[in-house]
Structure formats: C-alpha cells, structure tokens
Amino acid sequence: MMQSATLRPPRLSMRFVPVWRRNLLVWRKLAAASVLGNIADPLLYMLALGYGIGPLVGEVGGMSYVAFIGTGMVCQSAMFTSSFEGMYSAFSRMHVQRTWEAIINAPIALDDVVLAEWIWCATKAVMSTAAILVVILALGFGHTWLALWILPLGFLVGLAFGAFGLVMNALAPGYDFFTYFFTLVLTPMLLFSGVYFPVDQMPAWLATIAGALPLKHAIDIARPLMLGAIPGGILLHVAVLAAYAGAAYYVALLLTRRRLMR
C-alpha cells in the first residue's frame, strides 16, 4: 500500500539544475565513448540497410530508402539513448554509486533528482538525434530548415523513453532486470513502429496496434519534417508522446519515492 506522501503530486523546482549539470560534467569527461556508442550503431544500420536494400526497393514514402531509414534511425536512437540513460546510467547513480543519496543529503529533494535525471535522459536523446541528423544532412538527404524541428522532437521522445527507463530503474533489483524492457518493449517498438518499413505494409490489426506505440508517432512527425513538410495530425502525435512521457514520469516518481524514501 502506498502512503499519501508517496502519492503527492511532483514538486518541480529549479533545484534540479545543479544535478542535471553534474551529469553533464561527467558526460563531458566520457563524451567520446558515449557519442560513439550512441551513434555508431544507428549509423551502421542506416548505411548498410539504406545502401544494401535501398536499390531493391527504390523510393519509400516519397523519399530514398536511405533517407527513410535514416529518419527512422534518428527516432530510434533518441529512444535507445534515453532508455539506456534512464535504466543503466540512472541505476549506477542511484544504486551502485549512491550518488542520489549524497545529493538528497544536500538541500535537494528526491523529486528534484528524478526531474534532473528525466531531463538529462531527454538531453542525451537530443545529443544523439543531433549527431545522426548531421550525418543525414551531410549525406545530402533532407535539406530543409524544417528538419531542425527533429531536435525538439528528439527531446520529447527522450522524455517519453527516459521516463519508461526510470520506471524500470525504480523497480530494478539489478542490471539484468533491464533485459525485460529491451525484449518486451524496445525490440517490438523498433520493429513495428515503421523504422525499417512503412507501418501500412503490415496487416490492419498489426497496424492498429502500432498506432498506439509512441515511437510510431515520433516517426510520423519526423519523416514529413525531413521532406520539408509540416506533419499531418501533428497535434495528435505530440499529444500522444507527451501523454506517455507525463504518465510514465509520474509513475517513475512514485516508484522511486517508494523505493528510496523509506
């Protein structure tokens, strides 16, 4: 049973900033390895599949297959980066290094720490989004200022999946626990959200299920932007992503309070 102190609404304050900055400082020290890890994978996929399968399928959804899959990779990289940060990295800080414990002994509340971690997950999502976007633009796909709107989209995707990661973090007995999230959530998300092929290729029932996946809504925003168009139904897509993000953040906060404020 949860107590009322656990269930009270989030207390948001700007005191999260020094905690966010702490993560940034650590990241700066390890940036090279981190950037490589975040973007090497999606880039390899994009290049291999884009140039390998691209000639076989021609244009998809009004764009070359490399650009098609590249846009998908931008979104999936935001998803993986923020999920990873919310799970493994946050767990290191919370459980292994006890960094959170040190922070909440200072005049910073646990709510501030969770907020800082959440925003940090989204920040890292933006970083990897930016890195891949630069490569896509350098390769000559998507030459429109509208493509820059993919950066704030990356932030939103990061908020959603960072929050999912933080939910897992609050429940995790150890690192192995996160495998469930990869197998049960991220892999299906990756395969059925239209990263590699358009969702309408799938049977109707599967496409309907895909319609509920947050990554699909991210991709529905990203692809038109890459082509220089304002996405249709953008408000709905943003609303779905924001709803996932907000709800998951609140659950993550409750579970984290239950875990640590005892």
Place this chain on the structure above:
Amino acid sequence: MNDTAPARVGASARGGRDAPVLVVDGLRKRYGGEEVVRGLSFTIERGECFALLGPNGAGKTTTLRCCLGLVDPDGGSIELVGEPVPKAAREARVRVGVVPQMDNLDPDFTVRENLLVYGGYFRIPREELDRRIPRLLDFAGLAGKAQTSIRTLSGGMKRRLTLARALVNDPELLILDEPTTGLDPQARHLIWDGLRQLLKQGKTILLTTHFMDEAERLATRLAVIDRGTMIACDTPRALIDTHVEPEVVEVYGEAAREWADTRGRALARRLEVAGETAFCYATDAAPLLADLATRAGVRYLHRPANLEDLFIKLTGRELRD
C-alpha cells in the same frame, strides 16, 4: 535565493544562537508491521558532540534519516537548526552537513570536482567555493590531491574527503553515520583528530556509532538506544558511574566458568560468563584479585569499567543481525 532569506529570519525568531541545534520529541517510525523507532526524544545543544550508540538495527540510521527529512516519521516532532522537519527539511539541510555510512563520492570526478559539484547543490557561488576548497583540502590532509581521481584514493582518504564535502556549506550541525566503520586504526585516529578540531571551532556534531572507543573519545553526551527506544542518556562518565560497577576483572580460559561458579559469584557483585571469559563487576576488586592470585595458571585482567560494559549491560550479550 528568496527561499533561504525568510528561513534565516525564522530561525533567529525561534531563538537564534542559543537555541538547541536539534530537538527530537516522541519520534516514531514503522516499517511494515514493525515499529523501528518507538518514541525517541533528545535535544542537542550548540557545541556538543552527541553520540547515538546502539547495536545493529537499533534504529540509529532511521532516526538520522527522519531528522534530515528523508523519510516522514509516523509520529513525534523534529526541529533541526530551528526548522520544522519534514515540513522545512530542505531549508534545514542548507545548514547541515552529512557524512553517510557508505562512501558515495562521485567516482568520475577528481577530489576538487567532488567539492565543487557538491557545493553547487547548496548554490554556493563559484568564487566562494574557490576560496573554501583549499582550506577544506588542508583540513582533510588532501592538499596535494586536488586533481587526483577518486578511484585512486585509499579508504581513509575517501572518508576524509567525505568529511570535507560535508563541511562545504560551513554547517551548523555535522551529522555522521558510523564515520569510521571499515577504517584501519591510523585512519580512524585522523578522522577523530579532525572531528575534535571541529568541536574546538565550536561546531556541533551528531554521530552514530557502535564503537565504544569512538564514543568515549569524542562524545560529550551519548544516548544508548536499543529496539527504537532510548535506554540511557548522559555524559559517558556519568552513564558508567550510574549503571556499572567501577571495577572489572576479566578471567580467561577453560577454568573460568568453573571458577566463576565456585568462587567468583560470591566475590563479585555481578558476574557474567561469555564463552571462556568471566566478567566480574565489583565496587572493590581486592577480594577477587586476592582469590585469583592463589590460583596458578589463571589469566585475568583488572581494569576500570568502560562504555563497553555499560553497553553490554544495557543491551545484552546476544548477537544482533
């Protein structure tokens, strides 16, 4: 920035420099069905070193966490540096330093960066931190180590840095949870020297420990707690004088038990046997010593009563896990 100013006014309105640093009254905390803190009350005055002494699971750490506002108590009231906790816990923590039981320094940072980043959590301006950090490193005996990575520090150095980190906000109260657990004797003495120095400067200290020598060396007053309640609270000397006979004779070896049953119990005011040792407590040990002197080959030790005797008397000899 605005939120600290009224807090200061509030604190001085409640009594200023002469007010107690911590007032705990009737504190209760339960986890699941078990009440781990059961109506604990104590007051810490400015300049004191107050030790909470108790076996594992006595409720020491839970009490500290309640005092810092990290968990909400189920009953009672807490006032920390003049602020009501948990209501104004964050305001209170601005003026409190904490050394946790387990090291939680940032392993990715250097010694200096650890202090800088931690000072940032208190919103201490960078120029002020630049002034304070060299002094803190001096105090911790880490003056040459500013740029050293945490990963290469010894356990004792890490503890000293954690102590320096707890002082980064120049706190009115320093709270230490088992500060020397796991350290070697040299490292422990260094920590104790540091704490004595702080007391001399007028700082107030609250520490938990299960090391009797630590409490005896540092504490001006101590509370023995067990199963969530306080069983005694006074200066170490007064506690020993009140609860324990002044002289102790420890008799060792296989023959100890037999000697205790045949002779010891009659001569000592109180006698306990644990394993192969008989502990005899007496106001005057002379008759005991005279009897032991007639027995060849019995090893024994005559000493004044200490905190350990008090602790064992109040909390018993059985193991706690």
